[in-house]
Amino acid sequence: HLVPRNGYAPLNSDFDSFYTRRLKTRMDECFSQPVTGVAGRTIMLLDRISPDYNHTQILTGTRTRALNISSYNYLGFAQARGGCADAVEEVIRRYGVSTCGARLEGGSSDLHTVTEALVANFVGMEDAMISSMGFATNSALIPALVGKGCLVISDELNHASIRFGTRLSGANVRMFKHNDMGSLEALLREVISQGQPKTHRPWKKILVIVEGLYSMEGTLANIPVILELKKKYKFYLFVDEAHSIGALGPHGRGVADYFNIPPRSIDILMGTFTKSFGAAGGYIAGTKSLIDRVRLRGHLGPYAEAMTPPVLTQVLASMASIMGVSPPLPPLDGGEGVVTTSGTYVHPGPAPASSLPNWLTLPYALASGTEGRTRLRRLAFNSRYLHNGLIKLGFITYGHPSSPIVPLLLFNPGKMNMFHRMMKDRKTPIIVVVVAYPATPLVTSRVRFCVSAAHTKEDVDVVLRACDEVGDVLDLKHGIGRG
Ligand code: PMP
Numbered sequence: 001h002l003v004p005r006n007g008y009a010p011l012n013s014d015f016d017s018f019y020t021r022r023l024k025t026r027m028d029e030c031f032s033q034p035v036t037g038v039a040g041r042t043i044m045l046l047d048r049i050s051p052d053y054n055h056t057q058i059l060t061g062t063r064t065r066a067l068n069i070s071s072y073n074y075l076g077f078a079q080a081r082g083g084c085a086d087a088v089e090e091v092i093r094r095y096g097v098s099t100c101g102a103r104l105e106g107g108s109s110d111l112h113t114v115t116e117a118l119v120a121n122f123v124g125m126e127d128a129m130i131s132s133m134g135f136a137t138n139s140a141l142i143p144a145l146v147g148k149g150c151l152v153i154s155d156e157l158n159h160a161s162i163r164f165g166t167r168l169s170g171a172n173v174r175m176f177k178h179n180d181m182g183s184l185e186a187l188l189r190e191v192i193s194q195g196q197p198k199t200h201r202p203w204k205k206i207l208v209i210v211e212g213l214y215s216m217e218g219t220l221a222n223i224p225v226i227l228e229l230k231k232k233y234k235f236y237l238f239v240d241e242a243h244s245i246g247a248l249g250p251h252g253r254g255v256a257d258y259f260n261i262p263p264r265s266i267d268i269l270m271g272t273f274t275k276s277f278g279a280a281g282g283y284i285a286g287t288k289s290l291i292d293r294v295r296l297r298g299h300l301g302p303y304a305e306a307m308t309p310p311v312l313t314q315v316l317a318s319m320a321s322i323m324g325v326s327p328p329l330p331p332l333d334g335g336e337g338v339v340t341t342s343g344t345y346v347h348p349g350p351a352p353a354s355s356l357p358n359w360l361t362l363p364y365a366l367a368s369g370t371e372g373r374t375r376l377r378r379l380a381f382n383s384r385y386l387h388n389g390l391i392k393l394g395f396i397t398y399g400h401p402s403s404p405i406v407p408l409l410l411f412n413p414g415k416m417n418m419f420h421r422m423m424k425d426r427k428t429p430i431i432v433v434v435v436a437y438p439a440t441p442l443v444t445s446r447v448r449f450c451v452s453a454a455h456t457k458e459d460v461d462v463v464l465r466a467c468d469e470v471g472d473v474l475d476l477k478h479g480i481g482r483g
Contacts, residue, residue, distance in 0.1 A: 030420035030434050034058065038080045039071040041454035043431060045424070066429035069449045069463055074247040074404045075375045076454030077278030077318040084278065084317035087327055088310045095309035103295070107306030110330040115312050116283075117359035118328060122319055123245065123271070124256060124263030124364040125285035127292070130315075131300045132307045134242060134272030135161040137282030142209075143169035144298040145238070145268065145290075151203040153187060153235070155179065155210045157217060162209055162240060171207075178217070181225045184208070188233040206235040212244030212255040216440050216448065218399020218407055220248075223255050227265055238268040246276020247404050251368045252322045252376050258402075263364065279314035281307045322376070324369020328359070375453040379404055382451045382460055389464040394477035398446070406449040408467070408476075413437070413445040415474050422470045430466055 034046040047061040071078065079085055091111070101107035112130065120128040131137045142165030146152055150171040154162065157178040166173050174191065177183035192201055208230070210221040221239065230237055241254045249257025254271065256263035263269060268286045273279035284294060295301050307315075313329070320327040339345050368376065383404045390397050390408055398407040410416060416434040423430040436445035449463070471477050 030417045033431065035431075036063070039068060039073055039078050041068060041076070041452065041456075041459065042066060043068040043071070045429070045431060064424075064429050066424065066431040067459055067462060068431050069451065069455070069459075070431050070433040071452070072243075072275035072450055073278060073452045073454060074243075074276040074379055074450070075252070075278070075318070075322070076378075076452050077276070077314070077321075078454075079278070083321065084314050087317040087329065088313045091309050091313040091329070097310055098308050099306040101306065102302050102304055103300070103306045104302045109306075109309070109312075111309055111312045111316070112306060114328050114330055114359070115307075115316055118316060118319055119283050120285055121359045121362055121364060122253060122323065123241075123269050123283075123285050124253065125269055125287075126264075127288040127290075127360070128283045128285035129291050129295050129298075130273075130281060130283045130307055130312075132281045132305055132311070134274055134280075134282035135164075136300060136304065137270060137272070137284055138162050138240065139164040139168060140300050140304070141270075141284050141294055141298040142166055142238075144294045145169070146171040146205055146207050149204040151191060151206045153184070153191075153206065153208045155214075155221075157214055158209060158211060159215060159240060159242070162211075166209070172203075178214070179219050179222060181222055181229070184226070185229055185233075188229060188235070192233055206233075207238055208235050209238040209240070212239050212241040213248060213400075213403055213405065215243050215405060216407065216435060216446075218397075218403035218405040220244075220258075220400040220403065221255065223259050223261065223266070227261065230265075236267040238270065239266050241269055241271035242282075243275055243405060245271035246318075246322065247379060248402065250376070251366045252276065252372060253366065257366065273311070273315045277315050277318040279318065280311050281315070322368055322372035324367055324372055328357070378453040378455075379451065382453070382455050382457070385457065386449060386451055386460050386463065389460065390467060391479060393464065393468050393471065394479045395467065395471060396479040404451040406451060408447040408449065410434070410445045410447060410474075410476060411443060413442060415476070416445055416447075418474055419447055419470060419476075422473065423466055426466055428462055428466075430463060 034048060035043050036046055037044045042065050045064045045066050046058055077084055095111065099107040099109060116128050116130055119130060120126060138161035146169045148170045152166045152171045152173045154166060154173055154175050155178055156175045174187055176187050208226065210226065213220055226237060239255060245254040246252045248254055251257050256266065268284060270282065270284045272282040316329065317327040380402060384401050387397060387401045387406050390406065396409040399405060410419060413436045416436060420432060420434050423432050433448050435448050436442060440446060
């Protein structure tokens with residue numbers, strides 16, 4: 001079926017040929033597991049009765065509750081009741097579910113302004129712009145920062161959205177070895193003629209892009225060393241905090257908090273709300289003049305639907321909970337008004353002004369509430385506990401011990417399906433994510449555990465016991481171990 005017909009190849013030829021022809025195994029079984037309900041500590045799996053399961057099977061098929069160690073629910077804010085969910089429910093009644101417009105076209109509500117101010121304060125920057133999709137925050141907004149004549153220096157394992165954005169920008173792109181500061185410095189030395197950095201730079205701007213915490217590796221960017229290099233070679237620094245914001249640092253404020261450095265020593269902080277905040281969308285934060293320019297020049301302002309009110313509220317409520325402040329919800333606008341029996345329209349008028357703090361002018365005060373502290377401590381404990389437990393059992397893992405992303409190496413992509421199924425078929429079913437090419441090199445196919453503050457120590461013990469048994473069957477324990 002791969003032979004081009006009528007002079008052209010079938011649309012699905014690339015992916016299809018790799019996974020179904022070369023590996024000769026039904027790889028799709030371990031991907032796209034159908035689920036229902038909240039992606040919390042546990043999750044409800046829908047039985048995939050046949051490969052082409054349909055809506056009737058979804059409604060009538062068997063359901064299995066599994067321990068969920070696969071979702072990005074780092075702080076456990078994915079919940080359907082209580083906490084953030086109550087505030088979200090209230091806002092849907094006031095604002096509905098959609099803005100029905102782009103930010104520059106009627107889609108900028110008070111909720112957007114308040115959220116942007118809170119985000120700027122949380123990450124310690126002057127201003128922030130939010131958008132309805134994390135992927136698009138990189139892919140559509142990096143072109144507003146750099147263009148032709150600029151050079152982007154990118155970690156070789158940067159996320160697809162970064163690679164997409166840098167290519168779209170028209171800037172030249174060079175890559176350095178993953179997290180290898182020697183490789184970054186060698187590249188900087190090569191592209192900047194030393195001794196006369198200001199006069200002999202062939203580039204309008206040089207932007208170095210790294211991730212705070214790498215999503216497939218669990219590695220932490222060496223921000224202190226990158227900042228030293230920044231002083232020496234004078235470049236701009238962009239850090240994607242999709243996985244580190246909310247998850248790292250004693251106050252959950254990401255890499256700056258973790259390394260105890262001033263956030264404004266970094267030029268651009270980008271992040272997403274999909275992970276630690278149990279929401280969706282992304283942000284980009286920097287100086288006020290830069291963010292003003294991105295708002296106008298980036299393609300998201302005029303061309304993309306603004307972040308929706310329920311999602312904004314989830315961001316506000318979860319972030320406020322981490323910071324230990326009450327959710328800064330704007331006051332009621334008085335409702336839509338009513339038409340009386342005599343046909344006159346009565347508008348209730350504006351609500352009284354609120355006494356909300358102006359988050360944009362508040363100092364960056366590192367604080368976290370009791371709730372936030374508890375969640376952060378639990379996440380940090382669970383991350384280390386799983387990581388160390390797997391190493392003790394003799395597995396080869398990647399990543400920093402503080403990382404809630406814990407990759408366990410399978411090496412052979414043929415073992416992905418087996419690992420996934422054996423974990424799922426246990427008495428206490430466990431759902432895991434397995435990743436391989438093209439997200440990782442083929443030979444380092446892996447299981448990627450995502451730990452959550454919602455997990456208990458006993459949950460992690462259940463995962464470790466299961467890995468121990470499955471690891472023996474699949475011959476995965478090639479590490480030195482520390483048992
Ligand atoms: N940046 C990084 C580093 C990511 O890992 C991801 C997605 N996991 C994104 C950006 C895109 O974010 P989103 O899924 O919120 O669109």
